[in-house]
Amino acid sequence: MKTKRVLAALVLAIVLPLLLASCTRAPGTDTPVLDAPKTYALTIIGTADLQGMLEPLVMKLDADGDGKEEEVLAGGIARIATLIRQIQDETENPVVVVSAGDDLMNRYFHTFKGKAIFGLMSDAGYELYAFGNHEFDKGPDVLAAALDSTDFECICTDLAVEGTPLEGRCVPWLIKDYDGLSVGFFSLMTEGFPYVTSGKSVEMTGTNLETAHRAVRELRDAGAQLVVGLTHVGYERDLEIARSVPGIDVIFGGHSHEYAKSAYRMGGTIVVNGGEKGPYLVRLDLTTNEFGKLDLASVRSELIPVTDAVPADEDIEAKLAAYQEQFPEAIVLGQTEVPWDMTKETLRQGESPVANLVNDRMRDKFRVDIVLNNAGAFRGKKVYQPGPVTDVMLHEIDEFSNYAFSMSLQGRYILEVLERSAASFGGGGLLHAAGLRYVVDLTRTEQELTQGPDGSWSVSVPGERVVEVTVLDADGEWRPLDPDRDYTVLSNSFIVQHEGDGYFWFKRYATNPENTYSTFYSILAEIACNEGVLNPEAPDGRLTAVQ
Numbered sequence: 001m002k003t004k005r006v007l008a009a010l011v012l013a014i015v016l017p018l019l020l021a022s023c024t025r026a027p028g029t030d031t032p033v034l035d036a037p038k039t040y041a042l043t044i045i046g047t048a049d050l051q052g053m054l055e056p057l058v059m060k061l062d063a064d065g066d067g068k069e070e071e072v073l074a075g076g077i078a079r080i081a082t083l084i085r086q087i088q089d090e091t092e093n094p095v096v097v098v099s100a101g102d103d104l105m106n107r108y109f110h111t112f113k114g115k116a117i118f119g120l121m122s123d124a125g126y127e128l129y130a131f132g133n134h135e136f137d138k139g140p141d142v143l144a145a146a147l148d149s150t151d152f153e154c155i156c157t158d159l160a161v162e163g164t165p166l167e168g169r170c171v172p173w174l175i176k177d178y179d180g181l182s183v184g185f186f187s188l189m190t191e192g193f194p195y196v197t198s199g200k201s202v203e204m205t206g207t208n209l210e211t212a213h214r215a216v217r218e219l220r221d222a223g224a225q226l227v228v229g230l231t232h233v234g235y236e237r238d239l240e241i242a243r244s245v246p247g248i249d250v251i252f253g254g255h256s257h258e259y260a261k262s263a264y265r266m267g268g269t270i271v272v273n274g275g276e277k278g279p280y281l282v283r284l285d286l287t288t289n290e291f292g293k294l295d296l297a298s299v300r301s302e303l304i305p306v307t308d309a310v311p312a313d314e315d316i317e318a319k320l321a322a323y324q325e326q327f328p329e330a331i332v333l334g335q336t337e338v339p340w341d342m343t344k345e346t347l348r349q350g351e352s353p354v355a356n357l358v359n360d361r362m363r364d365k366f367r368v369d370i371v372l373n374n375a376g377a378f379r380g381k382k383v384y385q386p387g388p389v390t391d392v393m394l395h396e397i398d399e400f401s402n403y404a405f406s407m408s409l410q411g412r413y414i415l416e417v418l419e420r421s422a423a424s425f426g427g428g429g430l431l432h433a434a435g436l437r438y439v440v441d442l443t444r445t446e447q448e449l450t451q452g453p454d455g456s457w458s459v460s461v462p463g464e465r466v467v468e469v470t471v472l473d474a475d476g477e478w479r480p481l482d483p484d485r486d487y488t489v490l491s492n493s494f495i496v497q498h499e500g501d502g503y504f505w506f507k508r509y510a511t512n513p514e515n516t517y518s519t520f521y522s523i524l525a526e527i528a529c530n531e532g533v534l535n536p537e538a539p540d541g542r543l544t545a546v547q
Contacts, residue, residue, distance in 0.1 A: 038289075038290040039287055039288060039289060039290065039295075040178070040179065040180060040181035040287070040288045040289075040290075040292065041092070041093040041094075041285070041286065041287050041288075042093055042094055042096065042178050042181060042183065042226070042285075042286045042288075043087065043091050043093045043094070043095045043096070043283065043284070043285050043286070044095075044096050044098060044228070044250065044252060044283075044284040044286070045083075045084065045087055045095060045096075045097055045098070045281055045282065045283045045284070046097055046098035046099055046100070046126070046252060046274060046281070046282055047080070047099055047100075047274045047275065047278055047280075047281060047282065048099060048100035048101060048102065048132070048232070048252075048253065048254025048255070048273065048274025048275065048276070049100075049101070049102040049103070049132065049254050049255070049257055049274060049275065049276040049277070050077075050099070050102070050103040050117070050121075050276075050277060050278050051102060051103070051105040051106055051134070051276060051277055052103065052104060052105040052106035052107065052108045052109045052117055053075055053076075053106065053277045053278060054076065054077045054108055054116070054117065054120060054320055054323075055075075055076055055320070055324075056073045056074060056075050056076035056079070056306075056308075057073070057074065057075055057076075057277060057279075058071055058072070058073055058074075059071070059072065059073075059074045059075065059277065059279045060072075061074055061279045061280065061305060061307075062305075063305045063307050063309075072307055072308075073307070073308060074278075074279035074305065074306055074307050075277055075278035075279045075306050076278065076306065076312065077120045077121065077124055077278070077316055077320065078124075078312035078313045078314075078316040078317040078320060079306045079307075079310040079311070079312050079313075080124055080278060080281060080306055081123070081124035081125060081312075081313035081316045082310050082311055082312065082313045083281050083304060083306065083310055084097055084124055084125040084126075084281070085125065085313070087283065088125070093285065094178035094179055094181075096127055096128060096176070096178070096183075097125050097126050097127045097128070098126070098127070098128045098129070098130070098230055098252055099121065099126050099128075099129050099130070099230075099254075099274070100130050100132065100230050100231060100232050100252055100253055100254030100255070100274050101129070101130050101131050101132025101133075101134075101135060101232040101254050101255070102132030102133065102134045102135070102232065102254060102255065102517075103117055103118070103121065103132070103134075103135070104117055104118070104134055104135045104137065104138075104143070104146065105134050105137070105522065106391075107327065107331055107391055108323065109137075109138075110331045110333060110391055110525065110529075111323075111326070111327060111328075111331055112323060112326075113138065113142050113145065113146060114135075114138075114142060114143065114145065114146025114147075114149070115145075115146060115148075115149045116320075116323045117146075118146045118147065118149050118150045118152070119149035119150065119319075120316060120319060120320060121150070121152075122149065122150035122151050122152060123315070123316055123319065124313070124316055126150075126152060127151075127152065127153060128152070128153050128154075128155065128185060128230065129150075129152040129153070129154045129155070129230075130154075130155050130156075130187035130188075130230035130231065130232060130254075131143070131154065131156060131159070131170070131187070131189065131232065132189075132190075132232040132254060132255060133189065133190055133192070133193050133196045133197040133232065133255075134197060134522065135197075136193075136197040136198055136199050136200075136202065137197055137198055137522070137525075137526045137529075138198065138526075138529060139198050139200050140161075140164050140165045140166050140199070140200055140201060140202045141165040143165070143166065144165035144166050144169055145165075147169050153171070153174060154169060154170035154171070155170060155171060155172070155173060155174060155185055155186060155187040155230060156170035156171070156172065156187060156189075157172050157173055157186040157187045157188065157211055157215050158187070158188055158189050158204050158205050158206055158208070158211040159189060159202055159203070159204060159205065160202065160203045160204070160205050161202055163201065164200075164201040164202050165201075166202060172186075172215075172218075173185060173186040173187075173215055173218065173219055175219065175222055175223065175224050181225060181226060181288060181292055182223050182224050182225045182226070182292065183224065183225070183226045183227075183228060184219030184220075184222070184224025184226070184227045184228065185227075185228050185229075185230060186211075186212070186215035186216075186219065186227070186228075186229055186230070187229070187230045187231065187232070188208050188211055188212060188229060188230075188231040188232065188233050188241070189204060189232055189233070190232055190233050190234065190237075190255055191204070191207060191208060191233070192514070192516060195365055195366050195367055196365075196366075196516050196517075196518050197526070198526060198530060208231075208233055208237060208241060209240075209241065209244055209245060212229065212241050212244075212245040212248065213245055215227075215229075216245060216246075216247035216248060217247075220247060225288065225291065225292020225293075226249050226250070226286070226288060226292050226294060227247055227248050227249050227250075228248075228249060228250045228251075228252065229241070229248050229250070229251045229252070229253075230252050230253075231251055231252070231253040231254065231255075232253070232254045232255045233253065233255055234253070234255045234256035234515070234517070235253060235256045235258045235260070235271075235273045236256070237255075237256075238251045238253040238271050238273070239264070239266055239271060242266035242267065242269035242271050243266055243267065246267070246268070248269045249268070249269065249270065249286075249294045250269070250270050250271075250272075250284065250286070250294075251269060251270070251271045251272070252272055252273075252274065252282070252284070253271065253272070253273045253274065254273065254274045255517055256273065256515070256517065257275060257276035257517065258273045258275065259273060259275040259280060259282075259303055260272055260273050260301075261303070262301050263284060263299055263300075263301035265296060265299075268294070268296065270284070270286075270294070270296070270299050270301075272284055272301055275303075278306055279305065279306055279307075280303040280304060280305055280306060281303075281304045281306055282301070282302075282303060282304075283301065283302040283303075283304055284299070284300070284301050284302075285299070285300040285301075285302075286298075286299060287299075329392075330388070330390035330391060330392040330393070331390055331391040331392075332388040332389070332390055333388075333389050333390060333391060333394065333525050333528040333529050334388075334389040334527075334528030334529065334531065334532050334533060334534055335387065335388060335389060335532065335533050335534070336384070336386055336387065336389055336533065336534050336535055336536075337386050337533060337535050338386055338535050338536060339383050339384060339385055339386060340354050340380070340383065340384040340393075340397075340536060341353065341354065341383045342354060342378060342379065342380030342381060342382060342383065342384065342397060343381065343382065343383060344375075344381065347375040347378050347430075347432075348375045348376075348425075348426055348427055348428060348430050349425070349426055349430075349545075350539070350543060350545060351432070351539040351540075351541075351542060351543040351544075352375070352378070352432055352539075353536035353537060353538060353539060354378065354397075354536045355373065355375070355378055355432035356432065356434065356536065356537070356539070356540070356542065357534065357535075357536045357537070358373070358378070358520070358523075358524065359371040359373055359432055359433060359434035360434045361523070361527050362404060362434065362490055362523060363434040363435050363490065365523065365527075366404065366406055366490050366516065367488075368406055368435070368488040368489060368490045369435050369471060369472075369487040369488045369489065370414070370433065370434070370435040370436045370471060370487055370488070370489045370490070371433060371434040371435060371489070371490045371491070372417065372421075372431045372432075372433055372436070372489060372490075372491050372495075373431065373432055373491060373492055373495075374421075374424075374428055374429050374430065374431055374432075374492070374494070374495055374500065374501055374503075375427070375428050375429070375430040375431075375432060376427075376428025376429065376494075376500075376501065377400070377402050377492050377494060377495075377520065378397060378432075379396060379397055379398070379399035379400070380393070380396045380397045380399075389528045389534055391525065394521050394524045394525055394528070395521055397520070397521075397524070398519060398520035398521040398524065400494065401519045401520075401521065402492040402493050402494055402519060402520050403492065403493040403515055403516065403517055403518065403519055404490055404491075404492060404493075404516045404518050404519075404520070404523065405490065405491055405492065405493055405496040405497070405506075405513060405514065405515055405516065406488065406489070406490050406512075406513070406514050406516060407488070407489055407491075407496070407506065407510035407511065407512055407513040407514065408486045408487065408488055408489070408510060408511045408512050409486070409487060409489045409505070409506065409509060409510045409511075410483070410484070410485070410486055410487075410509065411481050411482045411483040411484060411485050411486075411487060412483040412484070413505045413509045414436075414469075414481060414487060414489070415466060415469060415481060415483065416447075416459065416462075416505055417431070417503060417505050417506075418431065418438050418440075418466045418469060419446075419447040419462065419463035419464075419465060419466050420447055420449075420463075420501070420502055420503060420505075421438075421440075422440040422442070422446065422447070422463065422465035422466050423446040423447040423448070423463055423465065424501060424502075425440065425442060425545060427501075428501060429500075429501030429502065429503070432542075432543065433542050433543065434542070435471060435472045436469065436470070436471050436472070436481075436542065437468075437469070437470050437478065437541060437542045437543075437544075438466055438468065438469045438470075438542075438543065438544075439466070439467050439468040439469075439544045439545075439546065440465045440466055440467065440543075440544070440545050440546065441464075441465055441467050441546045442465065442545055442546065442547045443546070443547065444464045444465045444467075445461065445463060445464045445465070446461070446463050446465055447459060447461060447462060447463025447465070448460045448461035448463070449502050449504075456504070457499065457502055457504040467546075469481040471487065486511070489506075489510070491503075491506060492520070493515070496510070496513065
């Protein structure tokens, strides 16, 4: 018993001075109070996929936070600038302003080659930049020149830029100190980069997962306490990366145009997405312990509406107005020496030279076997005479802003899809093709569909109108459609996502579906800028109708 008392006294003699050394006195008393452990805080704010939309647009959003969306005038770089400065002024935490890319698009990009968009974003307060695929739509030389207008620190973790115009303009990763917290940043590009844009001399160095693993390892070895990924790969891919790559604390993503209502936690990683066109500013408040370990329970995320409740920054608004004054009525992207017939009669009652031109370019661009786009996806409703190919003209043709979707589909289902097309002859569901030729006999039995109580489609009459189908093989030979072969196919979001015109096969049977997040407009604009002259050629027999 005596021994126990001696040991207790020894322990108290050692521990008590240590406890007292780490205590302070409560004000006005002699009562010791333990010091609170040191913590760090950081606020990340930003956007993705502004798409060159520097002015407010009419958009649907939940501006009041009551769960009800309504059309309001939202977005605009001048309002975003005001919010950035308000947050910086009102927040005790260090604030970092980021973009996850796809900002260089549309009229301001076509006219000012990135100077207006990047210059105004830089003036608004953006600091860290991860390129999206559309930054490369006019090539890396135009992108490099656009960076002359900015103060951005650009990250290009998975892009090989040595020997290109971007050499020295971006870094593989960086580490920044925020009041003693060491934060490492890396970037990821969509793996579709080689075919969704004009990277030219710039190439990817690895897959998203390979790059993320390497970046985390290098950043941690270099002393980063917190690791943030600025990604342009899409929300679902972000979740996969968070699931597969330990050591990432935050993923701020873009490319898929989604707004998560709140930050999503995947294991130890927080994932947010920057949305599109700027109706919200994404805010993420983080706290760590003294070692930089993220306190997941304290993470706070917010979508801040960018509406008329936010006053426009006067300096930014004045600079924007100066650019607006320089706009022509229509921006010339290229030329055509022959008419573009976009009338319903031409598009819905046979082969269309313009649809052929667009589909052929899409097939080459996205490296698929077959392109199938419905006649109703091509608008305009008039004949465009020889002369300039303008942004106004292309927006009229891509009235619905359809996204291009790639996937794999078995030959037997492609045959059924073509029967649906044959049954839609004369309507918007008629399919125009590239890499495929088919003959329909309109005198034979047409396919009929039935829609069940749950809205699902089924074939009630198979149809016998498609009498011949051939596909262009890799060796340049036309071969019969193989019902057992998987073909890579490109179509559009109206058909693939929404089963438009009754095309349920893509959603039900396709494998490896991938949204390129490239609209018909952006594809056509890129092609027009790169080729200069776009002349639709005479029909070549890829759609033949027997009546």
